[in-house]
Amino acid sequence: MNGYVIPKKTPIIIPIYAIHHDPLIWGDDVECFNPSRWLNPEIKSKISNSNFLPFGDGQANCLGMKLAHLELKSILSVIIRNFEFKLVEGFTFQKQPFGLTKPSAIDLCVSKVDY
Numbered sequence: 489m490n491g492y493v494i495p496k497k498t499p500i501i502i503p504i505y506a507i508h509h510d511p512l513i514w515g516d517d518v519e520c521f522n523p524s525r526w527l528n529p530e531i532k533s534k535i536s537n538s539n540f541l542p543f544g545d546g547q548a549n550c551l552g553m554k555l556a557h558l559e560l561k562s563i564l565s566v567i568i569r570n571f572e573f574k575l576v577e578g579f580t581f582q583k584q585p586f587g588l589t590k591p592s593a594i595d596l597c598v599s600k601v602d603y
C-alpha cells in the first residue's frame with residue numbers, strides 16, 4: 489500500500505478526525521463551522537467513500553445509516569418548512585475544543601412560518 493508493507497492481521501486505525509479535517513479536501517476554513525461548504529461544487533467533487541466516513545466503512549459500518557439519513561431528511565424538511573431561523577445580532581461561533589466541528593451553542597431567534 490503506497491510502498492508500505494502491512495503484515496497480515498496488523499490492527500489498523502483509520503484517523504477519521506484527521507481525514508475529516510484535511511484542508512486539501514474541505515478547504516482552508518476546515519476548522520470553521522460552515523455548513524455552506526456542502527454547496528461548493530469544487531469541494532463536493534472531491535468527496536468520496538474514502539474521505540467522508542461519518543458512518544464508518546467496511547463490514548462493521550453503521551447498520552442504521554440509511555435510517556439515520558431518512559430521519560435527518562424528514563425531520564429537517566419539517567423544521568425548515570415550518571420555522572425561520574435567524575442568528576441573534578452580535579453572536580459569534582465558538583468552536584468546541586475537540587470532536588465535531590459544531591458550535592458549542594447558538595443564539596437563535598426561531599419564528600413560526602405562517603402560510
Ligand code: HEM
Binds near residue numbers: 542552555
Ligand atoms: C447520525 C446518525 C448515526 C451516525 C453518525 C452513526 C455512526 C456510526 C459509526 C461511526 C459506527 C461504527 C462503524 C465502524 O466501526 O466502521 C456505527 C455503528 C453502528 N450503528 Fe450507527 N450511526 C448513526 C445512527 C444509527 C442508527 C439510527 C442506528 C440504528 C437504528 C445505528 C446502528 C448502528 C449499529 C448496530 C452499529 C454497529 C455495526 C457493527 O458493528 O456491525 N446507527 N454507527
